[in-house]
Amino acid sequence: MKSSHKKKTKATIKEEETSLSEPSSCHFFNDLPEISAYRSHLLQWYDQNKRELPWRTVAMTEPDVNIRTYAVWVSEIMLQQTQVATVIDYYDKWMKRWPTVENLAAATLEEVNQMWAGLGYYSRGRRLHEGAKKVVSDLNGQMPRCTEGLLKLLPGVGRYTAGAIGSIALGQVTGAVDGNVIRVLCRVRAIGADSTGPVVTEALWKIANTIVDTERPGDFNQAMMELGARVCTPKSPLCSQCPIQTHCHAFRKVSIKQEQDSKRLQSKLASKLNTSVPEIENCCKFSKFIL
Template identity: 55%
Template sequence: MSEKKGEFAHALLAWYERNKRDLPWRRRQHDPYAVWVSEIMLQQTTVAAVIPFYDRWMARFPTVEVLAHAPLDDVLKHWAGLGYYARARNLHRGAQEVMAKYGGRVPSDPAQLLALPGIGRYTAGAILSIAFNQEAPILDANVIRVLSRVYAVTGDPKTSAATQAELWRLAEEAIPGGRAGDFNQAMMELGALVCTAAAPRCSSCPVESLCAAKALGEPTAYPQFQGVKTWLDVEDVSIVIRDGQRRVLLAQRPPEASLWGGLWELPRATRQEGETLPQCAARAACEAVGLAVGPVTPFGSIKHVVANRRITLHGFTADAPPDAAPVAVGCARFVWEPPDSLKHYALATPQVRLLEKLAQEAVQGRLDFG
């Protein structure tokens, strides 16, 4: 492999120098905190989507210390819209640990990095190689695709431990001495821009002549993913509860909740078998804050995809009883806020879209709200 390794690294690095994108985190690539933030944001999220969130995040939390001392609500507010909110909570906890254990300096020791919340082998490898130029391998979706094709690696990287081990070995052995950070970024860049999943641009690839999958005439056959995504269709209902002062009730999900933990929402429930949507809306109010609301009125629905869930979120409105005394039953806490203040809270994307739907209905005169 050594001869191919040398050719591969040389061609890839030369291509990278000519074609690398000017991304905001690359302007701070020797800052391990900036690399950490960008790599966490880029997990399961496109570069185009991440850039504005990264810029806002770094403006608000420019250092580990600032992030560590920030309230979790503020952290989640700046993450709202990126999804997979455990990433934000882990970043926050990780920053607090770095302050407590390492005086605010992100550690360059692999074991110490891997012990931080939310940092696995890939993220640790990115930080170690890009920020500290250590010869640590990385293996994200782009790198898996590049290596699987260049070396015609067999087996499903998602399910086969042997395939994963082989890819990690190749990723480590391919790193040229002294340029680990550039090389790892070059592999990611090649996968993102040229060696794409559905339509690889082989004629523009700097390592086309070295690619085993290309030589076999079937580059898109690699990686050899076997499984087909199984979708779970879900119907959720959120209820807009309004009090006598025309304020709206927002409930905060428990921080430990697996989905949207720590975020704020209109009380929400998943429709059960045999349950009508109005019944589900009333149950959402009862389960969240112990309120028995009066008649509920539908105002629309939106569709949203989270991981393997295809969610239809239905919206209803209801007035709180005059003697309402809500209690945080199924939520961490709740607040009453005027409608125009809801935007100041960390809301998951489907909640934001449902509130936009509500506002549209009110503006068009189909609903008395405001």
């Protein structure tokens, strides 16, 4: 019994992944007006509810593109597998000590490890240090100016990190798919297949690159992450507070299911009442015997 269940599950997942490889009105955004409305609703919510974070302030106010890119890069590496609240103090201390990529490159690895103590995953700090030295020695101190360059030239920078830095610091029109964004997109487009599979991963990146706001790509990507972290949470999501609820297929499916279940329950209750309550004529006949 167990083995047949596993086979069925794998077959279902394979079928779902196959369906994602072809355009679908359910799993993808194909309507331009809906994309425009989605962007507008999300960014309006973000502007009103975003957290004031030091790296966001730098991204918005720092005119020097080299410092801005470096600052966002540091924040993204620190935020890997670490909560925002924990990162803030470390980030502030780091940027105060090494405000530029040249400053970091001149530091020793021992100093970097001391500054990183408590954040965990020390390899992240080492990769930042290695990357800073590479930028200074190989790139004349200039941080890469595009997403592709960030991905190819900086150690420890993967597809998501390059997309995040590129959009936030450089204004590159690219999506950024992290764990929070995966959850939001899977719910919004009702994708039930394994999100770690290659077909689904590519589908999610395709969706992210389709809907990212072309004028405010950095804010849009941060809004998606913020939504996943604070509203579209793994457990007990706050759907009533979601700015993109009208675009969410999962919410729609759940609402329909709840409505159907409610009607079935009401029907069962009505049926029980009808069979258990005697007719009024019978009540009258019975009352004669009592009298």
